[in-house]
Amino acid sequence: MLSALQTPGTSASPVERRRHHRMKVVLLGRYMLPNRMEYPCQTIDISPGGVHLAAPAKARPGERVIAYLDHLGRIEGTCVRTTMEGFAMTITATSRKREKFTAQLTWLANREELGLPEDRRYDRVVPRNPRSILTLEDESEHVARIIDISLSGAAFSSDLDLPVGTPLRIGSTPALIVRRFDGGYAAQFRFPLSADLLDENLEL
Structure with missing residues (x-):
């Protein structure tokens, strides 16, 4: 504390x-x-x-x-x-x-x-169930596949065309698109997850 x-x-x-x-x-x-x-x-x-x-x-x-x-x-x-x-x-x-x-x-x-490499202070895990729902600002929902998750963010693939800076929810977790890469997006959570939640069974 x-x-x-x-x-x-x-x-x-x-x-x-x-x-x-x-x-x-x-x-x-x-x-x-x-x-x-x-x-x-x-x-x-x-x-x-x-x-x-x-x-x-x-x-x-x-x-x-x-x-x-x-x-x-x-x-x-x-x-x-x-x-x-x-x-x-x-x-x-x-x-x-x-x-x-x-x-x-x-x-x-x-x-x-x-644009130097990020300091990945938090380990990344691959969720057992990669399917998740993205909710955009207009409350429209879209299916996405989670590539990996850390306490500070997630990488996911989606058919959507999302510009950097797009706010959204991954499941129920508020996030922001911070980077695009070949095959998907990197999103940073608005607030970091608790360390005791981060395992392969996590569903956002």
Whole structure:
């Protein structure tokens, strides 16, 4: 479980939050609200001074938030506003930690921009039953074949012509098309699956 919320000695101001350039870097993670409940999350954009999270449970402006993000580790700060997808928060850090944070973000942003191989932190499994139903934004349903699944996404084949960026549900799991390849698509889940669910008997 994430460590308990603590009130740090300093906090980032709204002015500081705007000093930093926001980068479109997608990272999976988990966060904890003051009620000590944990939830999965995904970054929409991030800077050394703040982050916009897609999150199932929204923090209220002024609430403290602790999050753990892939590649970056623990961050904490204060919710500054809610959004349609989740909420935006400041990131409280020392100057030294912020410099390290900036270097990590720059590397991650360049990796995505250059199309370098993804860091597959999660193992992929082939489901015993590959058949699944895709539901598009207009609620139309289409049969697809799941190629493999990880905690963060799935690869599937379909006769549909789906552009990158298409939102959909794979079974009941919300996802987004992030890549096309010969014979199918790669989709990233809006929120990562629980590790104890990932086995060959999983039906999305």
